[in-house]
Amino acid sequence: MKRFALIGAGFIGTLHARNLFRHPEVDFALVADVDPARAQALASQYGARAISVEKVFASDVDAVLIASSTPTHADYVERAARAGQAIYCEKPIDLDTRRAKRAVAAVREAGVAMMIGFNRRFDASHAALKDVVARGELGRVELVQMSCRSQDAPPLSYIEVSGGQMRDQTIHFFDLLCWLTEDVPVEVHVFGEALVDPRIGEAGDVDTSIATLRMASGALVQIDSTRRTRYGYDERVEVFGAQGMAESRRQPHRHLSVYKGREQVSDGLHADWLERIEPTFAAALDAFVAGLHGKDVDYPGAEAALRAQRIADAATRSLQTRAPVAIDVD
Numbered sequence: 001m002k003r004f005a006l007i008g009a010g011f012i013g014t015l016h017a018r019n020l021f022r023h024p025e026v027d028f029a030l031v032a033d034v035d036p037a038r039a040q041a042l043a044s045q046y047g048a049r050a051i052s053v054e055k056v057f058a059s060d061v062d063a064v065l066i067a068s069s070t071p072t073h074a075d076y077v078e079r080a081a082r083a084g085q086a087i088y089c090e091k092p093i094d095l096d097t098r099r100a101k102r103a104v105a106a107v108r109e110a111g112v113a114m115m116i117g118f119n120r121r122f123d124a125s126h127a128a129l130k131d132v133v134a135r136g137e138l139g140r141v142e143l144v145q146m147s148c149r150s151q152d153a154p155p156l157s158y159i160e161v162s163g164g165q166m167r168d169q170t171i172h173f174f175d176l177l178c179w180l181t182e183d184v185p186v187e188v189h190v191f192g193e194a195l196v197d198p199r200i201g202e203a204g205d206v207d208t209s210i211a212t213l214r215m216a217s218g219a220l221v222q223i224d225s226t227r228r229t230r231y232g233y234d235e236r237v238e239v240f241g242a243q244g245m246a247e248s249r250r251q252p253h254r255h256l257s258v259y260k261g262r263e264q265v266s267d268g269l270h271a272d273w274l275e276r277i278e279p280t281f282a283a284a285l286d287a288f289v290a291g292l293h294g295k296d297v298d299y300p301g302a303e304a305a306l307r308a309q310r311i312a313d314a315a316t317r318s319l320q321t322r323a324p325v326a327i328d329v330d
């Protein structure tokens with residue numbers, strides 16, 4: 001049994017709270033939030049105790065799950081590391097990669113376990129695709145195509161502090177790309193526009209983009225991202241190799257087809273991203289807890305967090321300069 005504290009009782013913290021409560025090897029002990037009433041409401045739902053953030057780092061928990069607002073993550077990561085507590089941190093560690101690096105240095109120094117919330121890796125179809133690639137069934141990887149299409153643009157207030165489409169949305173796919181191919185991109189060129197909402201453009205961001213990347217192996221990649229579809233949440237990943245192609249397909253919300261006369265009507269996609277990827281949050285927690293129990297598990301750690309940020313930073317520079325940008329792979 002591992003004792004956990006949850007920091008952040010907002011949207012994603014509420015989802016994590018349910019998974020912590022349901023996990024058979026987790027003692028969901030503490031909830032903290034800058035808003036004590038929020039912490040209290042969530043804690044009492046699951047028999048946990050509401051506590052101030054300060055006290056979390058002086059408590060006896062084995063691990064903290066950091067799901068508070070992004071600007072708080074780096075500081076809390078450092079404090080948990082200094083307290084010897086294992087860390088599951090929602091992405092990103094910090095929008096500023098230099099600040100994120102300092103937090104990761106504290107984690108390394110303390111030698112505590114750390115996982116970053118790149119939960120898409122835990123999607124069953126994406127994981128099966130990775131196995132096919134890793135077994136060499138497709139031969140040398142030559143092309144990767146990914147679609148990352150959210151159903152609705154978030155509010156402008158969110159866009160303004162998000163770090164931009166590359167750092168906020170496409171970053172999950174930069175991580176998936178490196179993990180799937182066991183390779184790293186060395187160059188990126190992004191074309192982007194505000195086609196969904198001109199106010200997103202006025203805020204200095206884009207809502208529609210195509211990122212093309214060249215991997216160290218020479219493989220070529222294209223990731224399209226949009227903030228709005230008119231048909232639900234659309235995510236797909238295709239890997240094309242010298243010996244074949246494999247695809248983690250876009251997924252319907254059910255698998256019903258109705259056939260009448262010369263027509264076939266099949267179910268459409270999930271209504272939103274959460275409906276599509278919600279199971280991956282529980283699977284990610286499973287992996288983290290298994291790691292805490294000494295099992296040999298593969299999950300995205302501090303290195304993966306920094307790597308994806310470096311790619312997202314380069315992609316953002318490419319958008320700003322309208323030119324290809326080399327990626328520092330150090």
Ligand SMILES: NC(=O)c1ccc[n+]([C@@H]2O[C@H](COP(=O)([O-])OP(=O)(O)OC[C@H]3O[C@@H](n4cnc5c(N)ncnc54)[C@H](O)[C@@H]3O)[C@@H](O)[C@H]2O)c1
Binds near residue numbers: 035038072092119
């Ligand atoms: N992995 C994913 O797919 C995914 C999805 C959504 C959000 N996120 C990440 O999760 C984080 C939270 O997002 P959200 O949508 O739940 O936001 P939210 O605004 O709903 O919740 C944030 C919570 O943090 C609390 N908070 C703010 N400042 C604090 C502080 N100093 N100390 C303690 N608590 C504080 C707020 O009171 C609020 O309850 C963000 O970093 C976001 O990037 C990840």
